[in-house]
Amino acid sequence: MSEIRGKYFEEFQEGDTYLTSRRTLREADLMDFCNLCWFNLSMFFDEIYAEKEMPYKSPVFPGPFIIPLAIGLFLKLGVYERTVIALLGIQNLKFKTSLRVGDTMEVEVIILTKKDSKTYSNRGIMCSLFSINKVHHDLSKEFIMSFEMTHLLKKKDFTIQLLKNKNPF
Numbered sequence: 001m002s003e004i005r006g007k008y009f010e011e012f013q014e015g016d017t018y019l020t021s022r023r024t025l026r027e028a029d030l031m032d033f034c035n036l037c038w039f040n041l042s043m044f045f046d047e048i049y050a051e052k053e054m055p056y057k058s059p060v061f062p063g064p065f066i067i068p069l070a071i072g073l074f075l076k077l078g079v080y081e082r083t084v085i086a087l088l089g090i091q092n093l094k095f096k097t098s099l100r101v102g103d104t105m106e107v108e109v110i111i112l113t114k115k116d117s118k119t120y121s122n123r124g125i126m127c128s129l130f131s132i133n134k135v136h137h138d139l140s141k142e143f144i145m146s147f148e149m150t151h152l153l154k155k156k157d158f159t160i161q162l163l164k165n166k167n168p169f
Contacts, residue, residue, distance in 0.1 A: 006081040009124030009153040012111050020073035020107040022135055025061060027101045033065045060098040066145060067093075070107045070132050080151070085123065088150040095145045097134075104135045105144065112148065122158045126151055 034044050039062045042049040050059045067090070074080075099105060110129045117123040127150045133141040 006079045006083040008083050008156045008158075009114065009126065010156055012114060012126060012153075014111055014114055016111040018074065018077055018079065018109040020070075020077060020109070022104050022106045023069065023073060024104040025099055025101060029065075030059065030061055030101060034062065037062075037064070039064075056098060056100065058100050060100055063095050063098070063145065066099060066105070066132055067147065069105070070130050071149070073105075073107045074109050074130070080153075083154045085152040085154060088125065088152055091127075091148045091150070093145070093147040096143050099134060099144060105132055106135055106141075107132050117152065122155045124153050124155055126153055 030044065034040065043054055043056075044059050044062060047059060051057050054060075108131045110131075111126060112129050113127045115125050117125055127148055129146060129148050131146045132144045134144050135141055
């Protein structure tokens with residue numbers, strides 16, 4: 001049996017687009033995340049407050065919850081399995097609206113830029129745009145948020161180079 005492996009740096013092209021599977025958000029997701037991270041504001045837990053005093057009319061998911069969920073849906077595709085080395089940054093985070101219990105989301109990921117690592121010839125740096133959309137029952141989509149994420153990836157000739165006092169990135 002062969003080992004499951006994602007794509008190496010050279011196998012990605014600028015403009016490549018990936019569409020994840022969909023995920024419907026449940027109340028348990030909201031409660032688990034808010035309790036774990038101490039997001040204990042009324043806008044997340046109190047239906048009466050949300051209905052009477054918030055424009056959303058029901059509790060919303062915290063924006064930070066959507067980020068790891070979007071990343072997880074992308075990782076589920078397997079394209080980074082055994083080829084990603086490190087997360088270098090998340091940039092240009094933009095929110096348009098929120099998600100609520102019962103909403104279904106999906107993620108479109110576009111490879112924006114690629115460049116060789118200046119430190120190690122067997123690694124590359126890639127920036128991707130993550131666009132999160134709410135998918136309605138008629139399959140129309142509504143933009144929720146986006147962010148760019150930069151990763152360090154292995155090249156096909158990757159071997160671990162241990163250099164004294166050098167940053168591994």
